[in-house]
Amino acid sequence: MEILHNLAFGFEHALTLQNLMYCAIGCAVGTLVGLLPGLGPLSTISLLLPMTYSIPTDGALIMLAGIYYGAQYGDSVSAITMKIPHASSIVACIDGYQMTRKGKTGLALFSAGVSSFIGGTVAIVVLSTLAPALGEIAFLFGPSDYCALILLGFLCVGFVTTGGHMINGLAMALVGVLLGSIGTDVNSGARRFTLDLAFLADGIGLISIALGCFAIAEIARNLDSRSEFTPFSGRIQLIPSWTEFKRIIPSALRGSAVGSFLGLLPGGGPTLAQFGAYALEKRFSKHRAEIGSGAIEGVAGQAAADEAAARTSFIPLMSIGIPENAVMALMLAAFIVKGIQPGPNMIGQHPELFWGLVASMWIGNCFLLVLNVPMVRYLLSVFKIPYSVLFPCILFFCCIGTFSVNNNLDDIYITAAFGLVGYVFLRLGLEPAPLILGFILGPMLEENFRRALVISRGSFSIFVTRPISASLLAITAAFFVWQISAYARQALARRASLPATHKGL
Amino acid sequence: MESEDFARRNRLGASTVQVSRLKRCIPGELRLVTAAICSALLVGSVLAAEEFPSKPIRFIVPFPAGSSADTRTRQLVAPLTKSLKQPIIIDNHPGAAGSIGTAVGVKAPADGYTVTYIVTTSVAVGPHVYKDSGFDPRRDLIPLIVAMKTASILAVKADSAIHSVSDLISSAKANPGKLTYGTSGPGSPQHLMGERLKKLAKIQLVPVPYKGDAPTLTDLVAGQIDMTFGPPPATLPLIDAGKLKALAVTSPKRMARLPNTPTLAESGVPGYDEVMWYGYAVPAGTPAGIVKRLHEALRAALLTPEFRQFTELNGGELVASTQEYAAELMRRDFERYGQIVRELDLRAD
Numbered sequence: 001m002e003i004l005h006n007l008a009f010g011f012e013h014a015l016t017l018q019n020l021m022y023c024a025i026g027c028a029v030g031t032l033v034g035l036l037p038g039l040g041p042l043s044t045i046s047l048l049l050p051m052t053y054s055i056p057t058d059g060a061l062i063m064l065a066g067i068y069y070g071a072q073y074g075d076s077v078s079a080i081t082m083k084i085p086h087a088s089s090i091v092a093c094i095d096g097y098q099m100t101r102k103g104k105t106g107l108a109l110f111s112a113g114v115s116s117f118i119g120g121t122v123a124i125v126v127l128s129t130l131a132p133a134l135g136e137i138a139f140l141f142g143p144s145d146y147c148a149l150i151l152l153g154f155l156c157v158g159f160v161t162t163g164g165h166m167i168n169g170l171a172m173a174l175v176g177v178l179l180g181s182i183g184t185d186v187n188s189g190a191r192r193f194t195l196d197l198a199f200l201a202d203g204i205g206l207i208s209i210a211l212g213c214f215a216i217a218e219i220a221r222n223l224d225s226r227s228e229f230t231p232f233s234g235r236i237q238l239i240p241s242w243t244e245f246k247r248i249i250p251s252a253l254r255g256s257a258v259g260s261f262l263g264l265l266p267g268g269g270p271t272l273a274q275f276g277a278y279a280l281e282k283r284f285s286k287h288r289a290e291i292g293s294g295a296i297e298g299v300a301g302q303a304a305a306d307e308a309a310a311r312t313s314f315i316p317l318m319s320i321g322i323p324e325n326a327v328m329a330l331m332l333a334a335f336i337v338k339g340i341q342p343g344p345n346m347i348g349q350h351p352e353l354f355w356g357l358v359a360s361m362w363i364g365n366c367f368l369l370v371l372n373v374p375m376v377r378y379l380l381s382v383f384k385i386p387y388s389v390l391f392p393c394i395l396f397f398c399c400i401g402t403f404s405v406n407n408n409l410d411d412i413y414i415t416a417a418f419g420l421v422g423y424v425f426l427r428l429g430l431e432p433a434p435l436i437l438g439f440i441l442g443p444m445l446e447e448n449f450r451r452a453l454v455i456s457r458g459s460f461s462i463f464v465t466r467p468i469s470a471s472l473l474a475i476t477a478a479f480f481v482w483q484i485s486a487y488a489r490q491a492l493a494r495r496a497s498l499p500a501t502h503k504g505l
Numbered sequence: 506m507e508s509e510d511f512a513r514r515n516r517l518g519a520s521t522v523q524v525s526r527l528k529r530c531i532p533g534e535l536r537l538v539t540a541a542i543c544s545a546l547l548v549g550s551v552l553a554a555e556e557f558p559s560k561p562i563r564f565i566v567p568f569p570a571g572s573s574a575d576t577r578t579r580q581l582v583a584p585l586t587k588s589l590k591q592p593i594i595i596d597n598h599p600g601a602a603g604s605i606g607t608a609v610g611v612k613a614p615a616d617g618y619t620v621t622y623i624v625t626t627s628v629a630v631g632p633h634v635y636k637d638s639g640f641d642p643r644r645d646l647i648p649l650i651v652a653m654k655t656a657s658i659l660a661v662k663a664d665s666a667i668h669s670v671s672d673l674i675s676s677a678k679a680n681p682g683k684l685t686y687g688t689s690g691p692g693s694p695q696h697l698m699g700e701r702l703k704k705l706a707k708i709q710l711v712p713v714p715y716k717g718d719a720p721t722l723t724d725l726v727a728g729q730i731d732m733t734f735g736p737p738p739a740t741l742p743l744i745d746a747g748k749l750k751a752l753a754v755t756s757p758k759r760m761a762r763l764p765n766t767p768t769l770a771e772s773g774v775p776g777y778d779e780v781m782w783y784g785y786a787v788p789a790g791t792p793a794g795i796v797k798r799l800h801e802a803l804r805a806a807l808l809t810p811e812f813r814q815f816t817e818l819n820g821g822e823l824v825a826s827t828q829e830y831a832a833e834l835m836r837r838d839f840e841r842y843g844q845i846v847r848e849l850d851l852r853a854d
Contacts (some may be wrong), residue, residue, distance in 0.1 A: 046597070201635070345747050
């Protein structure tokens with residue numbers, strides 16, 4: 001009852017003409033930013049931050065939030081159609097782009113749009129009902145628990161490797177871990193692999209690797225191949241059949257659950273949520289054999305997860321006042337400039353801000369569904385531009401996007417270098433998705449592992465005495481044992497039967 | 506039609522045709538008057554270039570958008586735009602704990618149109634830790650003003666067994682090497698404050714590095730680490746909400762927002778004085794008149810009631826110093842931290 005009362009209060013604030021306008025602007029800008037390669041919600045929000053100083057606080061919050069979760073809707077579109085990822089739609093490049101190659105662009109876009117809507121809705125329900133309690137979850141996870149969670153996350157490497165050989169995926173993940181170690185080590189302050197170059201002191205940016213390995217490599221491959229590949233040779237069939245629509249729902253719900261949870265953890269957010277959802281789909285979905293070569297589930301799970309994660313990442317900020325990723329830190333800055341000190345119990349002290357935000361998320365969700373599903377065919381007409389004009393434009397936007405992160409020209413050189421490396425990977429049949437997973441998880445694992453050992457004064461028992469860490473490690477170990485025994489059983493069965501039948505793994 | 510044929514045959518083509526058309530539009534005497542007006546306008550703009558400032562001024566902030574450095578500088582944009590009558594542009598160049606942005610500011614032309622945000626970490630500590638940062642602050646920067654000094658709050662979890670600094674010291678002496686404190690990495694302000702406490706109180710504490718204040722404070726509230734030297738803007742809300750307890754502040758005088766919290770110097774660590782200051786600087790070689798103008802504009806902007814309120818809200822001490830004080834403070838801290846970095850062997854290579 002209390003929740004309905006609070007929501008009514010929130011809608012009262014969100015449905016004013018002014019706030020509706022801010023919501024619409026935020027969602028529209030967010031979708032546009034998601035569509036354009038390179039420029040992500042982080043750069044856009046930091047560019048627009050000065051503008052919000054003259055807008056009332058609740059309007060500013062609604063607009064900035066709209067940009068953030070609107071971008072999650074939009075970035076699936078560029079990933080599916082042109083294989084151009086943002087940090088949180090890397091996995092959409094795998095299945096989504098495969099669906100485009102098979103001519104099922106419309107279906108992929110519809111799945112992404114509807115799953116984002118479902119993900120957003122689930123997250124809003126979570127926000128309304130559990131927000132104060134969930135803020136405390138961040139306090140339950142210590143460094144050893146994060147370590148165990150990340151080890152579990154490394155299992156996703158196997159799921160994200162879609163080609164034939166697992167060894168390729170593992171090798172790429174390790175290359176990613178090595179690339180992640182470039183920069184200043186947080187524990188010792190030592191600079192590793194920076195070649196005495198100042199711009200490498202903080203490591204390579206994720207967006208440089210993602211754009212280089214996916215977007216630029218794909219453009220290079222298109223230039224290289226004899227056949228002219230046009231994603232939009234005909235009409236785009238957006239409305240799916242009933243069976244296809246039914247397949248979206250379970251994946252989207254699973255993705256929402258994963259996304260809502262991972263969005264709460266500091267350092268988590270949409271980037272990690274997409275990998276978790278993809279792995280979950282590959283493990284538990286009914287159509288898992290198709291995932292990797294263009295299945296709806298691959299697109300739906302990821303879209304729902306990153307939308308849910310974007311919304312639940314507001315919880316740590318609003319309920320305990322601690323920003324858990326760079327975008328939330330910008331929101332915090334917007335509050336501070338307005339003279340609001342976010343802190344614990346911000347929900348209690350500024351209820352109109354929190355409930356106004358939740359209510360505007362409902363409104364934004366509906367608005368984005370309309371913008372992304374029926375209207376996307378008009379936005380996509382931009383891809384009917386011939387490649388000779390389109391590709392330079394894409395490269396231009398990639399450069400702007402990478403530059404806008406640090407205002408540093410060297411980032412563009414790094415992206416170009418990864419474009420070359422990514423093209424080589426593409427030709428050799430090595431996949432970039434495990435590399436990016438390793439790049440994200442490797443440094444987090446090292447940082448938390450060493451911190452756990454510093455706190456425990458060198459004793460490894462901390463990993464088994466803490467309940468969360470112990471249970472996560474047990475799950476990981478059980479999974480390993482089960483996989484190895486399954487493999488052994490299959491190998492024995494193969495040897496026993498004649499002629500040998502390829503079951504694969 | 507004839508002129509067009511002529512144009513086609515002529516190499517210079519259209520431009521010749523257009524010039525001849527112009528000549529026909531403006532009759533003789535008017536041409537002279539037009540020329541006179543144009544040159545007068547040109548002279549006017551040349552004269553305007555002598556008057557500083559005549560184009561937008563760029564403020565380089567070596568930290569990401571949304572950081573405290575960025576927020577503080579953006580507070581000054583409105584009053585400065587009014588007093589200098591030119592737009593102020595904030596340019597973020599994050600990286601390497603402020604070294605990259607400061608190096609960009611140092612290399613900018615010394616004409617007063619590039620002002621760099623400087624803070625203890627980037628000009629007094631950073632150049633010692635990162636030897637290849639590419640600048641020497643004493644030689645390459647002219648400090649304009651010290652804006653604000655901020656102390657840190659020595660905080661512990663609200664239900665911690667430690668209730669005061671003397672509890673802390675006795676607990677540390679009873680269990681050497683067991684108490685942990687959070688830092689933002691080797692060479693960060695928290696690390697240096699902790700090391701100073703260890704030296705003056707003769708105790709052993711273990712630094713635990715984190716990537717920034719937010720994870721440090723999260724782990725402190727969760728009880729993973731025992732204490733930290735928290736920056737006031739992030740720590741005060743947690744103290745007000747009862748999640749953290751303030752044991753002491755690191756400045757020589759008590760903080761206005763926490764009148765009941767003693768300083769470390771009063772609590773058994775005499776002589777403890779560690780504050781972070783920030784200010785603005787221009788590259789060496791900027792003309793003295795421009796330096797003075799910028800200093801006065803900044804000082805006026807810092808003394809507005811809005812900025813005073815901002816300072817109090819964030820637990821800082823407004824300084825708005827003279828130029829000489831700023832230069833002296835930077836030089837003094839550069840030498841002091843040079844010695845500390847050598848003692849602690851904090852070089853990044």
